[in-house]
Amino acid sequence: MSTGPGGGGVAHLSTRAALLDVIRGAGTISRVELTRATGLTGATVSTVVRRLIDDGLVVETGRAESTGGKPAVLLALDPDARFAIGVHLDHSGITYVLANLGGSIVGRWRRPGAGADAPDEVVARVGTELRTFVAQVGVDADRIVGLGVVSPGPLGGSVAGSGGMALAPPPMQAWTDFPLSDALHDATGLPVMLENDATAAAVGEYWSGSREADRSFAAIYMGTGIGAGVMVRGDLYRGASSNTAEIGHICVQVDGPPCWCGSDGCVEALAGPAASVSAARQAGIELPGIGVAEDFAALARAALAGTEPAVQIVEHSARYVAVAVQALANIMDLDLVVLTGPSFAHAGSLYVPAIQQRLVRGFFARASHPVEVVISTHASESAAIGGAALVLQSELAPRASSAVSPVRALPGAPGVRIAQV
């Protein structure tokens, strides 16, 4: 199952996956109701349910209220039957989360980032840390179905048959074309799915919330760079190669400053965390100097305390980020914008006013519907959660690879429950 971006593979929703999908959606359901809901024969439902019970995915959980005859046995998904690990691999930090089929996060761990270490050293460390993490959470390793690895995009590129970063951002230059999926598969023995950080963050927001189920929403992701992921009524928008919603690299100033991506006038070059940190340093603001993420967090703290010129620098950034959000909203016709990622975890409230102000005047479909702007309640780990969710989703209901991928929020997962290890 080591796959490139977007995963894929299985061509049709199997009977098994279809039944799991219905059981999951229903919470509890009887075999007779399953027959009615799926159009399958009673014999097929019996056989497949028996196998799901044998595999431990489904449990019998009491009886329905009697409606005359013998009350039917109720079936439910066993939330702890399967687990997946999400790993968010970034320059400034590596975040691990362990999620169960029920949509709960049963463990999380934050470790130092990739920094300037060689990719194969980092991969070896991830292998070791993963084993420690799983042992500490105390989950049966046999129940872990895979690893969702999340990294900055764009993904794909020239690494034949294996996914990796096709154009890595400046602090991770050494990772360009490194065969990330294959290396992590070798280091962990687990199937690996690779996903863009911003796209995974959108899945993480969707999976761990219920608010977005019927909406067209974007997760605006700000880590050391700026990106986004879009889900429309439960479908993840994937485009031609899963490198979508790259709002950090749209041009907001013709003949503007050059960007590391090769273009010019990009939002990220003018207003991304690295640009803000550089402006702060030039203005004489003291910063820890250990990395863009930490420096930006310090700048945000200064701005939140009302210190000039920190306020001015962040407001300048917010003005350009607002333009990028406006572009995304007008192109994707959004009705909800969720600010997420580690940099919005620190500075989200400083960006909301500028974004709202621009959308009030500049959201083109405003006569048809409003667009809401909120800050994520788990901004620093949404990407890792999304990595785990994508693996569980592919286990539950593998589908044809498509330009849009359905992801379902699990019932009974109104929020994320965090267990620290």
Next chain:
Amino acid sequence: MSTGPGGGGVAHLSTRAALLDVIRGAGTISRVELTRATGLTGATVSTVVRRLIDDGLVVETGRAESTGGKPAVLLALDPDARFAIGVHLDHSGITYVLANLGGSIVGRWRRPGAGADAPDEVVARVGTELRTFVAQVGVDADRIVGLGVVSPGPLGGSVAGSGGMALAPPPMQAWTDFPLSDALHDATGLPVMLENDATAAAVGEYWSGSREADRSFAAIYMGTGIGAGVMVRGDLYRGASSNTAEIGHICVQVDGPPCWCGSDGCVEALAGPAASVSAARQAGIELPGIGVAEDFAALARAALAGTEPAVQIVEHSARYVAVAVQALANIMDLDLVVLTGPSFAHAGSLYVPAIQQRLVRGFFARASHPVEVVISTHASESAAIGGAALVLQSELAPRASSAVSPVRALPGAPGVRIAQV
């Protein structure tokens, strides 16, 4: 069937529509093959095919080559069983096209635009012109299933239960909140579907071509304004309210000039046809002065002839339009861009170099796949064709209203065959 933007209504693909879809896709097919392809019982296939033949949608068209037993009767769609009319209603011109189920355009007519006339007068004229048009083409009016009306967006708004322009562009201010769908239904007696011009143009490009079937493509539409429509592997991207890909109203200059839409620094305000015409007039270029579309066409002719400052003005516009296309490509992860609409019909070749140049350096997923830029071969009527196609599509295969709508290019429709009336 008078509906707002996006149409919708029928909740599931009916057995009838599913069979039609398979017959259409196959070209010719036997009843036995239909049973195999759909998983329906032989009895169901027989019954539904009988009804399709009675309704004239499907014909028996000879026999398959014998493979031993009695050769099977082959079924095919009758391309002339149903027709739809596309009406592109714009300030500077009204375009009518008549399309058949087979994907061919069997008639077209171009009439003067809405101009400054009152909406109800224009609607009355459209009613009269439609009757003349249908009579001249010589198609049985009973076979016309509906009217696809295409107008500038955004659509929707406060007109309860009826579609119209929610925020009409300057030359069509009087149309804001005019109940366009209902009025045209009353004037023609036909079911009406309403669609944004740029979205319809994307459908028109897809329907009348075959090149785009497996691609993520955008139709960039330039009429008097600038917009776009996006289709991903046959699915139309619709977002929350069908007002998508509004690239004319993304900001490319913070604190830039105000736009009629209420925002500032919009591509359309800086570089749309009206802005170019205004710059040309200030530079002393003589223009006909009868409307933005005609004036822009004259400016384009001067630029194509190499006349300064016409060349410079169009190049300035192309630089900003290229930025908008880059944003769309990076957000939607496109692999094909088709330039269409009346203004690109005149000036497309002047815009291609600037767009290609910007994408070469600034298309973020370029390490994963290229993005191609082409000029439509029927740029001046793609929107009207799309209007007709959407009606035929909903007749053939009504589906659940969704954020993405599948549209299939018809086999045997490699290009558009135009019959002038």
